[in-house]
Amino acid sequence: MIDTWAWVEYWRGxxxxxxxxxxxxxxxxxMMTIAELERFYGEDKERMDLMVAxxxxxxxxxxxxxxxxxxxxxxxRGLKEGGIADAIIYATALKNHAKVLPGDAHFRNLSEVIFxx
Numbered sequence: 001m002i003d004t005w006a007w008v009e010y011w012r013g014x015x016x017x018x019x020x021x022x023x024x025x026x027x028x029x030x031m032m033t034i035a036e037l038e039r040f041y042g043e044d045k046e047r048m049d050l051m052v053a054x055x056x057x058x059x060x061x062x063x064x065x066x067x068x069x070x071x072x073x074x075x076x077r078g079l080k081e082g083g084i085a086d087a088i089i090y091a092t093a094l095k096n097h098a099k100v101l102p103g104d105a106h107f108r109n110l111s112e113v114i115f116x117x
Contacts, residue, residue, distance in 0.1 A: 001093035002029045002059055003086070003102040004036040006116070007051070016116050020101060027059035030092040032085050034061070068092050082106035 002021070007029070009017040021027075034052060041048050055061065064072075072088035079087060086104060093100045099112045107113050 001089060001096070001098040001100045002027055002033070003089055003100055003104070004033045005103045006101045007033060007037070007055065009103060021058060028062050028096055028098055029055050029059040030089045031061055031063050032088045032092070036085055062092050062096060064088060064092070068095055071095065079106060
């Protein structure tokens with residue numbers, strides 16, 4: 001599961017993230033990432049369209065269904081830091097038997113995380 005942070009770092013040229021992202025293994029991205037990117041980059045429609053196209057090329061987009069939404073709420077309830085978006089991304093990973101690739105500190109001690117600094 002590629003977290004929003006990891007996508008942004010990939011586009012910034014972070015070598016640790018680039019090495020992981022360019023591996024041929026299966027990757028998924030939550031639709032929540034599209035929402036987060038839209039929040040920050042949506043004013044530039046061309047750039048946003050390109051970002052979504054690259055995400056779709058490098059990973060499979062996973063929709064947020066009621067089970068993921070409820071699991072995300074439960075995850076968020078148990079975290080001291082972080083927002084609902086990160087909780088939903090984490091819950092999506094768990095439901096899909098995937099590990100999360102984040103850089104946000106509140107992910108550091110969670111299971112099923114490949115933390116990158």
